Amino acid sequence: MLEKDSITRVVREIFLGVLENQNHNLGTSGENLRDDSHFTDEIGISSIDLLEFFLRIEDQFEIQIHEDDCASLTSVHAVVQFLKAKQVT
Numbered sequence: 362m363l364e365k366d367s368i369t370r371v372v373r374e375i376f377l378g379v380l381e382n383q384n385h386n387l388g389t390s391g392e393n394l395r396d397d398s399h400f401t402d403e404i405g406i407s408s409i410d411l412l413e414f415f416l417r418i419e420d421q422f423e424i425q426i427h428e429d430d431c432a433s434l435t436s437v438h439a440v441v442q443f444l445k446a447k448q449v450t
Contacts, residue, residue, distance in 0.1 A: 368449065369396065369441050375421060376437060379414045380406065396438040422449040 373394065400406045406414070415426050418440065424447050426434070434440050 365441065365445060368444050369437065371421060372418065372437050372440050372444070375417045376414055379410050379417065380404075394437070396441070397436050399435050401435070418444075422447075424449060 373396075377394070394404075398404055400411055400414075411431075415431060415434070418424075419426055422444060424444070426443075430443065434443055
């Protein structure tokens with residue numbers, strides 16, 4: 362099982378990769394992205410970008426994110442906690 366810091370790093374990298382062509386004022390390396398920043402309310406990610414993010418998370422961690430879970434996955438922190446609960450490796 363990956364450590365929380367490793368999971369957080371990977372989730373942040375995936376999120377920033379999805380947004381790399383968008384202007385979300387997160388800085389060039391995501392230094393302005395807090396782990397508790399709300400994806401839609403604070404960052405303004407579109408639903409299409411959010412879907413792409415979830416698909417990349419599923420591919421990276423070889424899991425399925427059910428539609429019911431998506432509503433609660435509103436920040437990097439929430440995604441990391443979800444992945445820890447799934448005991449991803």
